[in-house]
Amino acid sequence: MSCFEAKKKVVKAKIVENTEIAKDIYKIVLRAKEVTNGAKAGQFVNVYLNNKSLLLPRPISICELEGDNITLVYGVVGQGTKELSSYTEGEEIKLSSANGNGFNLEDMDCVLSDNKDKVVLLVAGGIGVPPMLELAKTIRKKEDDEYKRNRIRLIAVIGFREEPFLQRELQNYCDKVYIATDNGSVGFHGNVVKLIEKEDIQIDYCYSCGPKVMLKALTNYCIEEKIQNKQKVIPLQVSMEERMGCGYGACVGCICKIKEKDIENNCEKIVLKKVCKDGPVFFGNEVVFDE
Amino acid sequence: MSCFEAKKKVVKAKIVENTEIAKDIYKIVLRAKEVTNGAKAGQFVNVYLNNKSLLLPRPISICELEGDNITLVYGVVGQGTKELSSYTEGEEIKLSSANGNGFNLEDMDCVLSDNKDKVVLLVAGGIGVPPMLELAKTIRKKEDDEYKRNRIRLIAVIGFREEPFLQRELQNYCDKVYIATDNGSVGFHGNVVKLIEKEDIQIDYCYSCGPKVMLKALTNYCIEEKIQNKQKVIPLQVSMEERMGCGYGACVGCICKIKEKDIENNCEKIVLKKVCKDGPVFFGNEVVFDE
Amino acid sequence: MSKLDLKVNLCGVKLENPITTASGTFSARESGAYYDINELGAVITKGVASVPWDGNPTPRIAETYGGMINAVGLQNPGIDYFIKEEIPYLKNFNTKIIVNVAGRTIEEYCSVAEKLNDTDIDMMEINISCPNVKEGGIGFGTSTDMAAKVTKGVRAVSKKPIIIKLTPNVTDITEIAKAVESEGADCVSLINTLLGMKIDVNRKRPVVCNKMGGFSGPAIKPVAVRMVYQVRKAVNIPIIGLGGIMTGEDVVEFIMAGADAVSVGTAALINPTAPVDILKELKIYMEKHGFKTIREIREAFCE
């Protein structure tokens, strides 16, 4: 009994900062060494609320990791995030270890291995933007460390309803940040896919996070359309969202339909994967978007 | 509609102080003008907790009133009072207007009206002690203001399991404070009724608050025994405790059996009174102690 | 909030708004000290029987996670006292009066109903679902047959619209609802309390003297919403929905599920002004979502 050591934990983390960075968008910085340790872009943490009537954890993507600090950026959309926004510096909340698979950088390595300069595109909408920051940082760092030979042109295309956020932070790591808003108040008037089309961005690899409709449209743009037009498909990773029970793989609440090659029978079959455990990141061409 | 003005309210009150004054006994001072206004000794307030899983108000007696400040002294006995003890200065909690009838001082006036010096006894056990403080203060003030002619000898007999509290505060207003403890660690080793007997205190009027068994024994001492021995009974007021739902008279959760004269039929009948509304203070000779 | 029309029609009785007080959690004098009773759509009184009842011994109340248990046991002063002392007092207010009726036998329900015929109340609610009394109460509410018989009996003698209050402690609430509808119930209200129990692990015995009691509060809302939804599909008479309503949005949930009006119960024990606070929140919700009537809320629900 005594020799068991937990690989995962729920820990208490002290709030270092919790400020509104755009209308109803908050940035919370938490000190939690046990959480940051080994965590990576595209993973998420479960945030547990102090309000005893709201029991389920809120899954929030890692926006930034810096030493023992983890930054989350969240939108106030319901009771739980409203409550979260009321917590102040110095208070403690409970937080899980980083969960999920995170973005797959090895796959990108393969695509980029042919030694030419490449365009990597980050596409995100609304509260899908936060995980792109740690991802951009990671890719830049990777480039510095590993890809000394060839340069990555890192472009972000981010969409918002009205007010953009994290655009400046992304500019620190991206060569170019395009902004789209639904009402045209800032940047392009329309959605991110339209913006990509308009700018005719030549994409070698694509990562994305945002509402399902956006991910579906983007998958269509990067994969289905290319297949139809007999062009080379654009490799795409999508970070999926689903209502969760446990957020760590115990309840099978958060499934996503994934196409899988059935090697035995040499056909394609659909399997149910857990967003919290097997995801949240999947390849765009695997996901069955049924809505 | 607009002309309605609430006689009663639940208000937010800021915590001025919340400190442990004895083992598991806390004193909380709250700033709440709307509550202190018109409140009096023997009444109680409903304390609402911030923990959303604990919905019912905790009834706590008024221990002291000073300007806009109300002091409550409470024992940590369960989840709710434990939670309350964790709140710190500056935090806010919800509090009701003062509820219940409070101690009846008019009745004492009658007894004291014959112009002789009198002994008024305050008897309390454990967390029944706090309301005695505001009562002692009120009686002293009354004496100064009204009874210039005759002096009240104010005696307190207070019992505890182990560690006494509020004894010094009571000394400020009482001529004498006797202490009893169950384990004999301080003062008399035994219960308050035994202590009264031992000291052979001659009582003209008695107020009390504490556990039901104590109130019952005291009622027996002040009333039943005297009747049996054909002596003059000692007028006694007891502050009753009961589990409450609403704490303001809406749910009929907190009843107490009270003997009432049925004038029509010239007999005694038993009626059910609400502790929170008709009480918590009753005359000892009215109460049916059935346990 | 000028243009909102919150009126609802409950089998001919027109309420200014859908908010009523749940039986047993409202007392005109005490609640009226906290808020203006005129603001309510209707008041539903504490259950009253043909003769005075003492109710159960104390403790009568236990707290549970997000809820409470009560074992009051229908303590009441009897219908004669009620007609003499309570109804005249309630008539001081400009709101509808619904009298909750308790009974141990069909005859008792009927005798109360008859006495109420000549009073100036608007409706009566027949409680066949109290879990805290040995005879009557829940015994009637859990049997389709008995529920039908009580309804038939009271319907025959009553000149007022009758609401039958249903218990959630049944396998299929739609069966009971259909039975009472077919015997002439003008309206149903649901849910009464779930049967619950709490044990004090320090004192090592049940918290309430009666061992088990009626479990209410926000904790039970999902059961209540589900049952209102099921009953709405089963009967055509109006529904008063209740069980755990704490906020204006909770009211919206019940209306979408199929309720015509709602009652606020335990919430009013926790926060004395809950009924009127909830009414305010309902209006805010309607403004925000552009609803002008209660019917529009219901019709916006899309399954």
Add this chain to the structure above:
Amino acid sequence: MSKLDLKVNLCGVKLENPITTASGTFSARESGAYYDINELGAVITKGVASVPWDGNPTPRIAETYGGMINAVGLQNPGIDYFIKEEIPYLKNFNTKIIVNVAGRTIEEYCSVAEKLNDTDIDMMEINISCPNVKEGGIGFGTSTDMAAKVTKGVRAVSKKPIIIKLTPNVTDITEIAKAVESEGADCVSLINTLLGMKIDVNRKRPVVCNKMGGFSGPAIKPVAVRMVYQVRKAVNIPIIGLGGIMTGEDVVEFIMAGADAVSVGTAALINPTAPVDILKELKIYMEKHGFKTIREIREAFCE
């Protein structure tokens, strides 16, 4: 904590302590990342059927006041996969294995039971109470007759002790408990989830795709404790009590009400280490009150 003996005997199967995991809220690999599974009295697995089931579409989860609703719908990989992949993995641990069994027909339950005969598990729990599937599940659990038939069928083919898991969505749970006891159930577990519903008032539709779902968590505990108390008086077989257990004192409540062992469900979704945390708290309670065995706790209960 040296002298405590937490062992319990569940119809011949000896558990080191009364804490088990509620079906559907435990996954050996995932839960095992948070705590040492060897500490548990037993694991009860997610329901498994004769063939793989997809379960319901998402959203499958809704949060309620002090509780949650799930409409997972018994997604499972089928008994063959389960025997091949899951049981061997579970055998790595030094705890008892109880396999929860789902079915649409009596034949399906029996076919799973038969396949489990030759495996190295300790008991099986027959789920006749899932509110999330159209056929079987709760349909069996709400009918005394069907509950008896399933029990009889499975009892006839199974070589393992069988636990029948009861639904709370019934008028009289003791009737069902007595029926399954008389058909040879070795043990009963209760309660499964209440049938509940939540409506999203902003999106104006039910939160879970299936509209209604299974309602669990601390909110429902008073119903669970009450039913364990009632069933304890009705049958002589052991009871696994569950429904809303969040703390060691909650476990004590169930034991006093009559449970021989307990399961921790929703609590483990909210706090991954809940089962072992609760075990620790139970020990602390026992120390504080001077109890040395689980039986002593039960016997201390005085009604």
